[in-house]
Amino acid sequence: MVTIYDIAKRANVSPMTVSRVINKSPLIKESTRLKVEEVIRELDYVPNKQARSLTSKETRLVALVIPDISNPFFTNIARGAEDKALQLGYHLILGNTDENPDKESQYIGMLMSAGVDGVLLVPSGEASAGHVKKLVKRSIPFVYVDRTIPQVPADSISGDNFQTTRQLVQHLIALGHRKIAFINGPSSLSNVRERDQAFRETLQLAGIEPNPAYMIETHFKQDNFDEIIAKLVSLQQGERPTAILAANNFIGVNTLRALRTLQIRVPEEMAVTCFDDPDIIPDYNPFLTVAKQPAYDMGFLGMQLLIERIQSGAPASTRKIVLPSELIIRSSTGKPQE
Amino acid sequence: MVTIYDIAKRANVSPMTVSRVINKSPLIKESTRLKVEEVIRELDYVPNKQARSLTSKETRLVALVIPDISNPFFTNIARGAEDKALQLGYHLILGNTDENPDKESQYIGMLMSAGVDGVLLVPSGEASAGHVKKLVKRSIPFVYVDRTIPQVPADSISGDNFQTTRQLVQHLIALGHRKIAFINGPSSLSNVRERDQAFRETLQLAGIEPNPAYMIETHFKQDNFDEIIAKLVSLQQGERPTAILAANNFIGVNTLRALRTLQIRVPEEMAVTCFDDPDIIPDYNPFLTVAKQPAYDMGFLGMQLLIERIQSGAPASTRKIVLPSELIIRSSTGKPQE
DNA sequence: ATGTTTTATGTTACCGATAACAAAATAATA
DNA sequence: TATTATTTTGTTATCGGTAACATAAAACAT
Numbered sequence: 025m026v027t028i029y030d031i032a033k034r035a036n037v038s039p040m041t042v043s044r045v046i047n048k049s050p051l052i053k054e055s056t057r058l059k060v061e062e063v064i065r066e067l068d069y070v071p072n073k074q075a076r077s078l079t080s081k082e083t084r085l086v087a088l089v090i091p092d093i094s095n096p097f098f099t100n101i102a103r104g105a106e107d108k109a110l111q112l113g114y115h116l117i118l119g120n121t122d123e124n125p126d127k128e129s130q131y132i133g134m135l136m137s138a139g140v141d142g143v144l145l146v147p148s149g150e151a152s153a154g155h156v157k158k159l160v161k162r163s164i165p166f167v168y169v170d171r172t173i174p175q176v177p178a179d180s181i182s183g184d185n186f187q188t189t190r191q192l193v194q195h196l197i198a199l200g201h202r203k204i205a206f207i208n209g210p211s212s213l214s215n216v217r218e219r220d221q222a223f224r225e226t227l228q229l230a231g232i233e234p235n236p237a238y239m240i241e242t243h244f245k246q247d248n249f250d251e252i253i254a255k256l257v258s259l260q261q262g263e264r265p266t267a268i269l270a271a272n273n274f275i276g277v278n279t280l281r282a283l284r285t286l287q288i289r290v291p292e293e294m295a296v297t298c299f300d301d302p303d304i305i306p307d308y309n310p311f312l313t314v315a316k317q318p319a320y321d322m323g324f325l326g327m328q329l330l331i332e333r334i335q336s337g338a339p340a341s342t343r344k345i346v347l348p349s350e351l352i353i354r355s356s357t358g359k360p361q362e
Numbered sequence: 363m364v365t366i367y368d369i370a371k372r373a374n375v376s377p378m379t380v381s382r383v384i385n386k387s388p389l390i391k392e393s394t395r396l397k398v399e400e401v402i403r404e405l406d407y408v409p410n411k412q413a414r415s416l417t418s419k420e421t422r423l424v425a426l427v428i429p430d431i432s433n434p435f436f437t438n439i440a441r442g443a444e445d446k447a448l449q450l451g452y453h454l455i456l457g458n459t460d461e462n463p464d465k466e467s468q469y470i471g472m473l474m475s476a477g478v479d480g481v482l483l484v485p486s487g488e489a490s491a492g493h494v495k496k497l498v499k500r501s502i503p504f505v506y507v508d509r510t511i512p513q514v515p516a517d518s519i520s521g522d523n524f525q526t527t528r529q530l531v532q533h534l535i536a537l538g539h540r541k542i543a544f545i546n547g548p549s550s551l552s553n554v555r556e557r558d559q560a561f562r563e564t565l566q567l568a569g570i571e572p573n574p575a576y577m578i579e580t581h582f583k584q585d586n587f588d589e590i591i592a593k594l595v596s597l598q599q600g601e602r603p604t605a606i607l608a609a610n611n612f613i614g615v616n617t618l619r620a621l622r623t624l625q626i627r628v629p630e631e632m633a634v635t636c637f638d639d640p641d642i643i644p645d646y647n648p649f650l651t652v653a654k655q656p657a658y659d660m661g662f663l664g665m666q667l668l669i670e671r672i673q674s675g676a677p678a679s680t681r682k683i684v685l686p687s688e689l690i691i692r693s694s695t696g697k698p699q700e
Numbered sequence: 701a702t703g704t705t706t707t708a709t710g711t712t713a714c715c716g717a718t719a720a721c722a723a724a725a726t727a728a729t730a
Numbered sequence: 731t732a733t734t735a736t737t738t739t740g741t742t743a744t745c746g747g748t749a750a751c752a753t754a755a756a757a758c759a760t
Contacts, residue, residue: 025419027715027716027717028716028717028718037739037740038739038740038741039716039718040718040739040740040741042717043717043718044718044738044739046717051738051739052738052739056738056739070474070475070500071475071716071717072715072716073475073476073477074412074413074415074416074421074477074716074717075416075715075716075717075718075745076716076717076718077717078412078413078416078715078716078717078718078744079718079719079744079745080718080745093437093444094434094437094438094642096432096434096642099431099432100432102431102456103431103432103458106431106458115455115473115476116455116456117423117453117454117455118444118455120440120441134448135453136408137408137409137410137411138422138453139410161406162408273642274642277641277642302641302642303640303641304432304433304434304611304615304640363746365746365747366746366747376709376710377746377747378709378710378747378748378749379710380747381746381747381748382709384747385748389707389708389709394708394709409746409747410745410746410747412745412746412747413715413745413746413748414746414748415715415747416714416715416716416717416746416748417714417715417747417748417749418715418747418748419715
């Protein structure tokens with residue numbers, strides 16, 4: 025491995041001079057700078073980041089911890105986060121937790137010992153509080169993305185769950201639906217709780233009393249959706265909901281699949297809508313009406329927030345960014361049948 | 363920051379003893395081990411990986427460089443790679459190149475200076491040879507995934523392009539198709555060339571002469587597919603292909619979309635099939651007939667190959683793993699119309 | 701009890717870079 | 731030309747851990 029000492033010897037200067045050249049120190053004579061740069065090129069020298077970290081206390085590594093790497097919503101976040109990180113000279117370590125707090129905890133531990141300068145975290149539940157506190161203790165900056173852990177305050181960036189839920193519910197109400205089911209995620213997640221609240225409020229505002237039988241708590245990336253949907257539609261005729269709102273794209277497509285299996289037509293017999301697009305290209309299968317959260321921006325701006333926090337070092341008051349969603353009306357929602 | 367010196371002082375031992383405890387050296391008295399471990403827990407000590415790397419020459423960081431983080435095929439590779447890496451105590455840095463060799467080159471450079479122990483690479487084209495050679499020069503182990511750069515030999519893992527292409531083409535031929543178009547990727551990619559060759563051979567074996575007008579070279583993640591498809595179907599009746607084979611899922615769904623826009627029914631007027639599933643859940647939209655490559659396994663086994671190579675250090679002869687695909691026949695392919 | 705192993709712990713130097721200070725070389729001024 | 735200021739370069743110590751060797755303590759043998 026080529027070190028600054030090798031360069032120094034070859035260029036007849038001290039290692040410190042080489043270090044100065046590398047770091048573009050202004051107090052270097054032009055001639056020596058050229059000479060050193062020449063040797064650097066000649067020996068194909070690459071600085072050792074580990075050694076540097078030892079004194080600088082920074083690794084220029086940041087991590088993004090997401091709950092489902094197969095979900096385009098999160099990969100779009102990853103893309104945004106990566107773009108911003110690279111732009112600012114940081115590397116991104118990506119961690120996938122599968123919505124499992126244990127895996128998340130293990131991951132956070134490894135990231136700390138890997139020496140990351142900061143973490144962009146999509147927490148997988150209330151249980152995340154434990155390991156998030158470890159970050160606080162080590163004063164490693166972190167930013168919540170999509171969801172937060174209210175017990176442990178920190179910067180955050182997320183979609184506007186209230187506005188988005190309202191948009192979707194009002195869209196259904198405007199079409200004439202009054203019996204709307206909401207298949208939500210686990211209530212240990214902040215965004216799930218916000219959506220739940222917004223769902224109730226929007227219904228009440230329209231004079232509809234929320235029906236507990238229509239509000240179902242599930243998991244975001246695995247659950248028995250076939251059974252859940254079957255149960256919903258098996259409610260006797262007058263009770264059966266005419267529309268289903270799914271709290272994410274994964275639940276959305278699973279709902280569609282379950283309804284297809286049950287031979288229930290969408291949107292005629294059941295309107296379906298959800299948060300976030302499920303497809304790899306936007307208009308491949310333009311069927312599902314969705315509220316699209318700006319995932320790329322969430323990653324991009326979240327990373328910006330994080331790196332600002334890393335570089336300022338200041339424990340300034342926490343910042344909270346909330347981004348609006350876009351309602352995309354397609355053909356999975358229509359008027360209810362009479 | 364808590365160091366072994368802090369631990370040492372508090373436990374009344376030397377730093378070296380602490381180091382030994384951390385590394386589970388067998389020549390430590392039970393009693394002192396317990397005492398040191400006690401203090402470690404007390405002070406919440408986490409070893410500094412950077413300092414360790416300085417002597418050990420390894421960072422336990424590996425990178426996976428993929429061309430499209432939005433594509434489920436690649437995220438499944440990532441998932442497999444991450445699982446294996448974590449299992450063996452390595453961290454994964456994920457890089458997205460958008461099929462752009464410049465971005466890839468820049469990435470490889472940054473990864474080298476970040477000190478990764480190895481790289482899992484899906485090269486974005488012939489132009490990758492340049493930066494791949496840099497890896498060789500620094501003797502940083504790497505493994506090709508999905509595609510290779512034949513000029514620079516190294517371990518590789520990929521799908522069986524010959525078998526997979528043959529499967530798909532034979533499926534179409536068996537249905538009665540003889541005018542089959544192949545929308546392939548850029549010929550700078552090894553897998554594209556292999557598929558092209560397999561396509562020709564399979565046709566010839568069936569007594570069909572490959573028609574150059576049916577063999578189109580495009581890009582894997584962006585191109586004007588609407589135009590390409592429009593051109594194909596505008597061939598006069600007797601010349602118009604009755605089936606389209608797309609070289610990846612992205613081209614596949616774009617083909618479907620273009621055909622929909624042109625109001626050409628699939629599979630009645632045009633059969634469509636492609637490599638790899640486009641959806642986030644396997645059966646959400648069970649329409650496209652595809653040949654599914656084992657992406658997760660490619661990542662998982664590729665990482666295993668890589669880490670073995672890192673740990674052996676030996677410049678043994680290169681290994682090449684080829685995995686078979688699974689043909690999933692759904693409803694986008696059928697008999698040609700008379 | 702004394703010497704010899706064996707086991708357990710400590711010392712020193714070093715990994716590659718840099719911060720802080722020291723010294724030399726050059727330029728500016730009297 | 732001597733003196734001071736300025737620019738440029740070099741020295742030394744340090745970051746946190748570990749390898750290699752040295753030493754002390756305990757266990758065993760004579």
